[in-house]
Amino acid sequence: MELAVADHAADVQLVTLTGRLDAAGVERVETRFTAAVVAPSRHALIDLSAVSFIGSLGLRMLISVARTMHRRGHKMVLFGVDPLVRGVLDSVALNDLIPIANDRAAAAAMLAG
């Protein structure tokens, strides 16, 4: 499980996750992911296109971070979700909590909207 951080725009962080968000993957990445998304105090786009699997702990990680962002008045949008992962996200109605866009442009538009 890897994580990369870049600027999408001056006030938007781009965080890319790569690998499997299973128990071991989450253990490896959770602290860094939380810090990378929450600490900069700006909106965040999360690229999930290279995440091939998500388990319950991965869902918990996304939900916890999204709640913290919401409390701080920042938005977080997921995009590029693999169809199998999307099935899992839909089964827990995740997009009632975290917006999910098809691609980065659509995700950025959601931040603006």
Next chain:
Amino acid sequence: MTDPRQSVPPDAGGTHIMLARAAPLPATCAAHFLVVADGPSAGQRFRVGETPQVIGRAPPADIVIEEPAISRRHCQVREAGGVAIIDDLGSTNGTLVGDARIAAPTALDDGALIDLGPVRLRYERLSEAEAEALAAAERDLRQAQAYVTALLPAPVTTGPILIDWVYHPCARVGGDGFGYRQMSETSFALYVLDVAGHGTGAAMHAVSVLNTLRRGTLAGADLREPASVVAALNAQYPMEAHGDLFFTLWYGVFDTSQRVLSFASAGHHAAFLRAPDGARLAPLWTRNVPVGVANRPAQAARVRVVPGCRLYLFSDGAFEFTPRDGGRHAIEQFVPLLTAEAEFATPEPERLWRANRARARPGPPEDDVSIVVVTFP
């Protein structure tokens, strides 16, 4: 003799631990452990003592690690003079210490990585106080697990609905729980929940919710209405007030006179209702976020249940695991098992559990596995 740890100022924080580990410990206060470094058994630890212990893939090895690439008698470990020593016993795939195959008894440095085929172990040397703290945490975990197990109801073998189940907690204990109760002459509630997370905290949260549902009263809820139950649990268990824990829930109520099952799932995958012909499955799912995440109205649905139907309720541990050939086993692979032919003299939940174990990588389950099968005669 001065304990080297005493020389570190108490306010040194993380540095304190690093120095304590780096400093040689007096032999009398060191406890030696091999810890499984990754895979489904990660975190499992074996204490190494003066009596030599054989590590192998099957009994009578003292330390059994179920993995085909490990020999029956693979290697041997013991402690001598405050040092742990490992020796290969002529294993097929060898014993590697720090990536080098050993040919003679080898003393282990603290933190050394040992590879036995695909299984990686880490050698840890702890003080007796650290070892005791670990043992206490392990005892707490087992107690929490015993508490969950004690709350699970007995199978139901007579009456308008029949219920059987299997429950296999994983080593770290997930947050699974389930239950059912007759609420009135004509209504019967059934539920499965899964707290996101592992360990004592998750297990105790499951206990708390199970006790709430078992009591048969829930403030602000009509327990015969699944949507009302999900909404009331959301109000009662907001994650910010419960250690950041939330849970998924499938809750159903069967009306025995109308033969209608009302249900709501909250962040939980579908339960499946199998038609009497044994071939057709209906997923029973409603769109709700997990309980504790957001306080909002819940959606429920209803389905008619004709005689001969069977309902399968399960936690994600029942389908989410690493198969023998690698990759990932998901719900899409599990669901076809539900329409497979029953096995003579094997209870249905047990059949599913065994089928899963035959598919999964050897060793203990990666997550709690709960499978509840309800038959509607």
